[in-house]
Amino acid sequence: MSTHTTESHAGRFPRLATLLAFLAATPFVWSQHEFDDAADERGPIRISGNENAFGYSPAAMMAMMESLGNINRYARDEAAAFVEAISAKERVPSDYIITTPGSGPVLVMTALAYAAPGKNMITVTPGYLQLARAFEQAGGEVKSIPLTDDHAHDLDAMKEAIDEDTVIVYICNPNNPTGTIVDPDKLRAFIRSVPRDILVFVDEAYLELADGGLEANSMIGMVRQGRNVLVSRTFSKVYGMAGLRAGYGIAPPEVLAKLRPFHLGGPNLLACVGATAALGDEAAFAENVERYRATREMVTEALDDMGVKYADAHGSFVFIHTGVPIERFQARMEERNILVGRPFPPMLDWCRVSIGTEEEMMTFLRVFREIMTEEGRLASR
Ligand SMILES: Cc1ncc(COP(=O)(O)O)c(C=O)c1O
Numbered sequence: 001m002s003t004h005t006t007e008s009h010a011g012r013f014p015r016l017a018t019l020l021a022f023l024a025a026t027p028f029v030w031s032q033h034e035f036d037d038a039a040d041e042r043g044p045i046r047i048s049g050n051e052n053a054f055g056y057s058p059a060a061m062m063a064m065m066e067s068l069g070n071i072n073r074y075a076r077d078e079a080a081a082f083v084e085a086i087s088a089k090e091r092v093p094s095d096y097i098i099t100t101p102g103s104g105p106v107l108v109m110t111a112l113a114y115a116a117p118g119k120n121m122i123t124v125t126p127g128y129l130q131l132a133r134a135f136e137q138a139g140g141e142v143k144s145i146p147l148t149d150d151h152a153h154d155l156d157a158m159k160e161a162i163d164e165d166t167v168i169v170y171i172c173n174p175n176n177p178t179g180t181i182v183d184p185d186k187l188r189a190f191i192r193s194v195p196r197d198i199l200v201f202v203d204e205a206y207l208e209l210a211d212g213g214l215e216a217n218s219m220i221g222m223v224r225q226g227r228n229v230l231v232s233r234t235f236s237k238v239y240g241m242a243g244l245r246a247g248y249g250i251a252p253p254e255v256l257a258k259l260r261p262f263h264l265g266g267p268n269l270l271a272c273v274g275a276t277a278a279l280g281d282e283a284a285f286a287e288n289v290e291r292y293r294a295t296r297e298m299v300t301e302a303l304d305d306m307g308v309k310y311a312d313a314h315g316s317f318v319f320i321h322t323g324v325p326i327e328r329f330q331a332r333m334e335e336r337n338i339l340v341g342r343p344f345p346p347m348l349d350w351c352r353v354s355i356g357t358e359e360e361m362m363t364f365l366r367v368f369r370e371i372m373t374e375e376g377r378l379a380s381r
Pocket residue numbers: 049050101102103104105128172176203205206233234235236242246247
């Protein structure tokens with residue numbers, strides 16, 4: 001950690017000392033954006049972008065506050081401490097880790113490192129597009145495999161699509177936008193069956209929220225075994241720090257060596273400090289997981305009650321079959337001051353709804369019922 005203490009900065013910057021004293025005396029409000037029917041006055045209910053509405057670790061907030069006086073320097077000790085904390089959490093040596101501002105850059109760097117005319121990658125549709133888009137822009141071909149009838153990865157079809165020019169198989173687990181997960185034993189068997197020279201990229205952005213969490217589902221064990229696998233994680237989702245920009249990739253050093261020429265820099269000093277503190281704040285993490293799961297269950301139970309279909313939800317969102325064209329549904333929701341997910345072709349009468357606070361989701365469910373009734377999708381009660 002930094003050798004610059006808060007005390008010395010607080011001494012030199014009186015306003016910082018005042019701020020820290022104020023913060024020390026202020027109880028943190030865990031959830032800062034509670035909405036209710038007064039959402040109009042407070043701006044729209046934003047359940048469109050898979051952001052965390054519950055808030056983030058108070059310890060991380062405090063650690064960042066304490067580091068505000070240090071940002072005249074580049075992140076050195078802070079970046080090293082961040083890697084060390086990840087190494088301890090993931091049980092991999094530090095040369096298996098690359099840190100980035102959010103996990104998105106890991107996806108883009110991988111695409112740029114592997115794409116070339118004549119090469120292809122395999123993904124699913126609908127799926128998360130960041131890696132595939134960059135791959136295509138860099139001249140590669142993207143093979144998009146339809147999901148199964150359960151809206152999950154079709155591993156057999158993905159395997160069949162592999163040819164001698166395939167360089168990456170991308171598995172987003174849970175899948176965004178459907179929220180479905182891949183059975184971990186099946187995924188391990190799939191990884192073992194893929195030719196060794198093909199990188200299997202497992203995007204675990206939401207995996208903490210799946211049944212069984214990281215422990216039961218993560219493919220990090222395959223990385224530890226030295227397989228040609230890259231696992232990416234982010235602080236934008238369950239950790240609630242999307243605006244901070246911290247994430248990382250874990251892969252054998254020879255894979256990371258291919259990515260490094262495309263690395264535009266790690267997370268900034270505050271992001272390193274905040275994310276490191278968040279990793280140490282188990283209580284905040286557990287509370288966030290618990291709230292996410294309970295609120296997601298509240299939503300899925302209400303949908304069951306209405307007889308509305310949705311995909312098996314393991315992420316921070318629920319993909320709902322409204323039966324209404326998404327652009328129309330989105331516009332109707334927006335009229336009611338609720339922002340929901342964008343269209344995900346080809347599932348154009350489905351809607352991805354991010355999990356917001358309990359109050360936000362109760363408002364959403366009430367408005368959802370009204371709109372679905374008006375659209376003739378639900379019988380009026
Ligand atoms: C599946 C998945 N991977 C990666 C990301 C990238 O997010 P970030 O760059 O904030 O880590 C997202 C963001 O929504 C996502 O849904």
